[in-house]
Amino acid sequence: MRIGVLASGRGSNLQALIDVWKQGRLHGEIVAVGSDYEKAYALQRAQKEEISNRAFPLGYYSSRGEQEQALLSWLREQEVELLVLAGYMRVLSKEFLHELNIPVVNIHPSLLPAFPGLHAQRQALNCGVKLAGCTVHFVDEGLDSGPIIMQGAVPVLPEDTEISLSDRILKVEHRLYPQAIRLIASGKVKREGRNVRVLD
Numbered sequence: 001m002r003i004g005v006l007a008s009g010r011g012s013n014l015q016a017l018i019d020v021w022k023q024g025r026l027h028g029e030i031v032a033v034g035s036d037y038e039k040a041y042a043l044q045r046a047q048k049e050e051i052s053n054r055a056f057p058l059g060y061y062s063s064r065g066e067q068e069q070a071l072l073s074w075l076r077e078q079e080v081e082l083l084v085l086a087g088y089m090r091v092l093s094k095e096f097l098h099e100l101n102i103p104v105v106n107i108h109p110s111l112l113p114a115f116p117g118l119h120a121q122r123q124a125l126n127c128g129v130k131l132a133g134c135t136v137h138f139v140d141e142g143l144d145s146g147p148i149i150m151q152g153a154v155p156v157l158p159e160d161t162e163i164s165l166s167d168r169i170l171k172v173e174h175r176l177y178p179q180a181i182r183l184i185a186s187g188k189v190k191r192e193g194r195n196v197r198v199l200d
């Protein structure tokens with residue numbers, strides 16, 4: 001399966017996917033890395049691995065729609081069959097998702113449906129929950145609202161700060177995301193409306 005990744009920042013999840021791919025355990029190949037930010041470190045990681053990469057900064061286009069059209073054409077050129085969001089900081093429009101017409105997945109640092117949106121770890125701390133974690137889900141037109149594929153939980157400790165909790169969750173993300181992508185790429189993830197069945 002030809003996998004495209006979109007990332008806006010440091011790209012540690014992208015790196016986790018690259019590492020598993022290089023070990024021959026992804027059941028797919030990462031063929032394209034796109035970003036909305038030209039200085040995203042994720043693009044450098046792609047460059048280093050000689051993966052086709054390109055930035056689509058919103059400021060270069062007259063509208064969000066035009067930016068998405070450019071991204072769409074590029075993903076089609078690269079023949080991407082699965083789009084993986086790894087810290088991509090923009091919500092993809094309904095039109096984009098419809099036209100792209102391939103599965104799109106995301107990882108979010110909370111146990112959804114709790115704490116969608118920005119600063120999920122801070123939201124968890126402020127709420128006083130005792131368990132936090134991350135969620136891999138299909139992307140729909142809402143904010144972190146698509147069908148849930150897999151989740152990983154971690155404890156929230158009394159002395160936690162946003163940084164310590166984020167680090168603990170990130171370690172789980174780096175394990176869970178490649179695992180989820182491998183299962184999708186090997187046809188073991190079945191979507192049935194809101195429910196997702198993982199055959200493992």
Ligand code: GRF
Nearest residue numbers: 010011012013087107108109
């Ligand atoms: C991760 O916490 C991920 O859950 C969220 O954005 C962050 C991306 O981190 N969607 P990185 O760029 O992969 O290091």
